[in-house]
Amino acid sequence: MLTSRREEIVHAATELFARQGYHAVGMRAIADAVGIRGSSLYHYFPSKVELLHAIASDSTKRFIELQLADLRPMPTYAERLRKLLGDHVTYFHAYRLEEAVGLRELQELKASAPDYYAELQATRRSYQDAVERLIRDGCAAGEFDCADAHLAALAILGMVNSVNDWFRDTGRQSIEAVAAAYAAMAVDGLLGATPR
Amino acid sequence: MLTSRREEIVHAATELFARQGYHAVGMRAIADAVGIRGSSLYHYFPSKVELLHAIASDSTKRFIELQLADLRPMPTYAERLRKLLGDHVTYFHAYRLEEAVGLRELQELKASAPDYYAELQATRRSYQDAVERLIRDGCAAGEFDCADAHLAALAILGMVNSVNDWFRDTGRQSIEAVAAAYAAMAVDGLLGATPR
DNA sequence: GTGGTACCCTAACGAACGTTCGACCGGCCT
DNA sequence: AGGCCGGTCGAACGTTCGTTAGGGTACCAC
Numbered sequence: 001m002l003t004s005r006r007e008e009i010v011h012a013a014t015e016l017f018a019r020q021g022y023h024a025v026g027m028r029a030i031a032d033a034v035g036i037r038g039s040s041l042y043h044y045f046p047s048k049v050e051l052l053h054a055i056a057s058d059s060t061k062r063f064i065e066l067q068l069a070d071l072r073p074m075p076t077y078a079e080r081l082r083k084l085l086g087d088h089v090t091y092f093h094a095y096r097l098e099e100a101v102g103l104r105e106l107q108e109l110k111a112s113a114p115d116y117y118a119e120l121q122a123t124r125r126s127y128q129d130a131v132e133r134l135i136r137d138g139c140a141a142g143e144f145d146c147a148d149a150h151l152a153a154l155a156i157l158g159m160v161n162s163v164n165d166w167f168r169d170t171g172r173q174s175i176e177a178v179a180a181a182y183a184a185m186a187v188d189g190l191l192g193a194t195p196r
Numbered sequence: 197m198l199t200s201r202r203e204e205i206v207h208a209a210t211e212l213f214a215r216q217g218y219h220a221v222g223m224r225a226i227a228d229a230v231g232i233r234g235s236s237l238y239h240y241f242p243s244k245v246e247l248l249h250a251i252a253s254d255s256t257k258r259f260i261e262l263q264l265a266d267l268r269p270m271p272t273y274a275e276r277l278r279k280l281l282g283d284h285v286t287y288f289h290a291y292r293l294e295e296a297v298g299l300r301e302l303q304e305l306k307a308s309a310p311d312y313y314a315e316l317q318a319t320r321r322s323y324q325d326a327v328e329r330l331i332r333d334g335c336a337a338g339e340f341d342c343a344d345a346h347l348a349a350l351a352i353l354g355m356v357n358s359v360n361d362w363f364r365d366t367g368r369q370s371i372e373a374v375a376a377a378y379a380a381m382a383v384d385g386l387l388g389a390t391p392r
Numbered sequence: 393g394t395g396g397t398a399c400c401c402t403a404a405c406g407a408a409c410g411t412t413c414g415a416c417c418g419g420c421c422t
Numbered sequence: 423a424g425g426c427c428g429g430t431c432g433a434a435c436g437t438t439c440g441t442t443a444g445g446g447t448a449c450c451a452c
Contacts, residue, residue, distance in 0.1 A: 021218075021303065022249050023217055023218075026408070028408085035432060036429090036430065039428070040431070042410095043429060044429095049198070100403080109219070111216070155381050157363070158354055158358025159352075159354050161358065162353070162358065166350055181344060182351060185351050189386040189387070189388060191385070222440080232401090234440085235400085236401075238441070352448060
């Protein structure tokens with residue numbers, strides 16, 4: 001499954017950080033999880049915070065590039081946003097451990113590696129701006145009914161980002177069903193895309 | 197301002213935990229912030245995790261009791277929910293440090309003091325259930341248009357809880373304005389309370 | 393005055409922390 | 423055969439961790 005030892009380490013650290021938090025997990029615990037000694041980790045990462053950066057940066061950037069790439073093809077703004085939000089929820093679930101670490105330990109990056117923090121924040125910001133622009137354009141085109149596109153974008157992103165806090169695979173609904181429902185609540189409900 | 201030394205400690209610890217995280221803050225750092233030595237903290241709290249519990253439990257319980265207490269008086273379900281969500285946002289902002297700690301370090305409580313964790317989760321759950329019931333009743337009364345009251349409650353709570361992630365007092369809008377806007381987006385938008 | 397209690401101190405405990413160092417072992421290149 | 427090098431190791435570095443023990447001072451009750 002995991003090709004290189006480096007990926008193996010990133011994967012183990014992601015799981016531990018997500019479950020216990022960055023500061024609660026020692027280098028020796030990460031090493032134990034992949035069956036080596038703590039000192040051997042420094043062959044792959046120069047420090048603990050660089051390991052955190054690898055986790056947070058990789059998945060976040062990949063996600064945002066993916067999402068911003070195929071915004072184009074759908075005909076209406078409503079359909080574009082529905083697809084974007086649905087993909088957002090399913091991706092966030094697929095990479096929920098990485099995203100949990102990326103969101104929660106962002107402050108640690110801010111303190112220990114400010115340049116990495118700024119870089120990540122900028123990436124995230126570009127995504128938020130894209131969503132906001134989509135909403136604003138949809139409003140201008142008469143598809144959406146919304147007083148403040150900026151606030152609506154923040155509200156909708158807060159909404160879709162919160163799915164991982166409660167969703168469990170053992171529940172009655174699949175993640176795809178939840179993703180579709182959330183996209184509908186945002187686009188057809190909050191933004192009033194469909195006349196009732 | 198702060199009457200007792202105990203409250204002073206809780207306040208200082210809240211600020212430090214919120215900014216840096218539970219595990220990143222040592223007992224000596226908390227003691228420094230109130231001008232005493234680390235060992236003196238154990239005169240007020242038997243352990244670090246009890247201090248965390250005091251922070252997380254106090255504000256969460258007070259909030260939920262407040263919110264559930266005065267649900268009654270408003271005539272329509274829409275008005276009740278609007279008021280509830282507006283108060284939710286403004287309270288969460290007023291106690292944003294405590295709430296940030298309560299939300300983020302919940303896992304630590306789960307690991308170190310499972311009974312406290314269960315107790316907090318139950319309290320939170322009762323609040324979520326109350327919101328869901330309000331939505332369900334509003335649907336039954338024909339005020340709301342909503343396919344899945346459970347999902348809608350989760351979405352709306354995720355939405356209002358996320359305000360603290362971006363809101364800053366230096367921005368253009370007051371927290372009261374944002375609270376009203378969020379309540380409107382949830383009740384009139386997502387739940388379709390007002391015919392468009 | 394005597395005893396007790398509230399509060400704070402210094403000092404220390406053992407454990408864990410992130411990180412560094414030097415050595416060893418096994419393949420690959422020449 | 424000999425040398426380089428990626429990968430791992432044990433051991434140790436100095437620091438910080440949460441916590442405990444015991445002592446001291448100020449005030450309050452009797």
